[in-house]
Amino acid sequence: MTAAKIAILGAGIGGLSAAALLAKRGYEVHVFERAPGPGGKLRQTQHDGFGVDAGPTVFTLRPVFEQLFEAAGGDFNALLKPRRAEVLARHFWTDGAGLDLFADARASEAAIGARFGQANAAGFRRFAQDAERCYEVLQRSYIEASRPTPFTLVKRIGPWRLGDLLATRPFTSLWQALGRYFPAPELQQLFGRYATYVGASPFSAPATLMLIAHVEQLGVWTLPGGMVSLAEALKTLAEQHGATFHFDAEVQELTFASGRPQGGRFRQGGEERAFRATHLIWGGDSAALSAGALGPAARRAVAPTPPAQRSLSALVWTGLLRRSAFPLSHHTVFFGPRYRDEFEAIFKRGALPTQPTVYLCAQDRPAALETGESDAAFERVLVLTNAPARGDQAPLTLAQQEGAEAALQDTLTRCGMTDFHFEPGAMTLTTPEKFHGLFPHTGGALYGRASHGWLASFRRPGSRTALPGLYLCGGSAHPGAGVPMATLSGIQAAEALCQDLTSA
Numbered sequence: 001m002t003a004a005k006i007a008i009l010g011a012g013i014g015g016l017s018a019a020a021l022l023a024k025r026g027y028e029v030h031v032f033e034r035a036p037g038p039g040g041k042l043r044q045t046q047h048d049g050f051g052v053d054a055g056p057t058v059f060t061l062r063p064v065f066e067q068l069f070e071a072a073g074g075d076f077n078a079l080l081k082p083r084r085a086e087v088l089a090r091h092f093w094t095d096g097a098g099l100d101l102f103a104d105a106r107a108s109e110a111a112i113g114a115r116f117g118q119a120n121a122a123g124f125r126r127f128a129q130d131a132e133r134c135y136e137v138l139q140r141s142y143i144e145a146s147r148p149t150p151f152t153l154v155k156r157i158g159p160w161r162l163g164d165l166l167a168t169r170p171f172t173s174l175w176q177a178l179g180r181y182f183p184a185p186e187l188q189q190l191f192g193r194y195a196t197y198v199g200a201s202p203f204s205a206p207a208t209l210m211l212i213a214h215v216e217q218l219g220v221w222t223l224p225g226g227m228v229s230l231a232e233a234l235k236t237l238a239e240q241h242g243a244t245f246h247f248d249a250e251v252q253e254l255t256f257a258s259g260r261p262q263g264g265r266f267r268q269g270g271e272e273r274a275f276r277a278t279h280l281i282w283g284g285d286s287a288a289l290s291a292g293a294l295g296p297a298a299r300r301a302v303a304p305t306p307p308a309q310r311s312l313s314a315l316v317w318t319g320l321l322r323r324s325a326f327p328l329s330h331h332t333v334f335f336g337p338r339y340r341d342e343f344e345a346i347f348k349r350g351a352l353p354t355q356p357t358v359y360l361c362a363q364d365r366p367a368a369l370e371t372g373e374s375d376a377a378f379e380r381v382l383v384l385t386n387a388p389a390r391g392d393q394a395p396l397t398l399a400q401q402e403g404a405e406a407a408l409q410d411t412l413t414r415c416g417m418t419d420f421h422f423e424p425g426a427m428t429l430t431t432p433e434k435f436h437g438l439f440p441h442t443g444g445a446l447y448g449r450a451s452h453g454w455l456a457s458f459r460r461p462g463s464r465t466a467l468p469g470l471y472l473c474g475g476s477a478h479p480g481a482g483v484p485m486a487t488l489s490g491i492q493a494a495e496a497l498c499q500d501l502t503s504a
Helices: 013-024 062-071 076-080 105-116 118-143 150-157 162-166 174-181 185-198 207-217 228-240 286-290 297-301 339-349 398-414 432-438 483-503
Strands: 005-009 028-032 044-047 050-053 087-092 098-102 244-246 249-257 260-268 271-276 279-282 313-322 331-334 358-362 378-387 427-430 470-472
Touching (some): 013 062, 028 249, 050 313, 098 185, 118 207, 228 244, 249 297, 260 279, 279 483, 297 470, 313 432, 339 378, 358 398
Parallel strands (some): 028 244
Antiparallel strands (some): 087 098
8 A cells, every 4th residue: 555645525427537546556545525425417316216317418438438447447338237329319490300310320321311401411421520530630639648738739649640630620610610511500500519518609619529429429328327327336446445435525625735735624514624635636626726615725726717718507407207209219409490599698698598409318218219109107307408607696586497497398399399398396407506506616517618719628727737736637627528528537637646656
């Protein structure tokens, strides 16, 4: 056992990944989490004895998790039993017609051709090829590597590969790029939605984000135990190697001596306690550090995130609803008629959109080629609309909440789902102010800093901070938001910590 004592602050997917790896390597690891259990944004709400996933619902980049579990002494596939989706997502517009994207790209191309014509099918073929190239250029140089600067990214890719670098489209907005592939505005909406996967607007985010389309083409999966089963499995794995978890434990201050971590203070069960650590990994939003939430010494660790640069928040309804006759898939998206208005309302006016895009995760329906028929009377659902990250300002009024529900229901009805109804007491609503309470100093932003403009990705902090011995992981750190990226951030934080211990 080494003399290093590591405190991981936050049991989100990044902190859990770091904990499992570091415990496997023999370090003394303590994980402090203010919530009653692990997962962070991987969370559930409870309804009549059923857990309903209330956070991320899309699972991709399975090899990242297979490699992580193997390095931590576990077997991802045996423990989680992932199921590959045949239908990536089902989409509807206000004309009532739908479109599926499939695990088989040729089937997607055929469906697009049948629905929108051969010009759009040919555009999809070119788009898929360019998205693949973008991913391949950035996979090793950016996504799986420590945070680069613009200069070091060029160096990693190779200055002689200028064509590959430009193929990542950093200086073109995603929306502008999509117009060159798809004459149909509906398809511009569909693929523009990938910007929201990292909390951004397709009108401001770089076209680099089209690589998300290729990530989904590599495989979308469902976990039989829900997304929270991933967090539980990593916690168990870390504990098997000696990690200790402290839940309902809110860290209030980090302490340093001569610029190095000493430990900190946390509150648990109404009592204030101290802990000691030689190294710290912060798994919360980096904005909390710069805001002074963990004391004045930790403020210097990272640059602040101005409120105007926050990513999207959301209104999220979860619960049990009467099973709809509508042909939902596991992932179904309903688009309103004025997409640009949605993002201008959120990012320019800080207002809820009046005609929102609606994402509905029907968690009891397989993402397969199915009709939606079942004998079950109720089904578990998550319903989401985008919202501004202003949860640290005035909370939503009852009138605003009712207006948001009416706008959501209007979008669903226009798209043909006429049997969706908010039944009293059936749904739990999580608002931006509630997300702000769960993840302090974020305003409810769910993805850290918004990925707007070509420099945004370089402004995310990396694993190492300005304070030696204090490291970062989670969706606000490099390589970014989303379950696979936050997992990679935890892996990178653990690697950086081990490298620094070795070189000390």
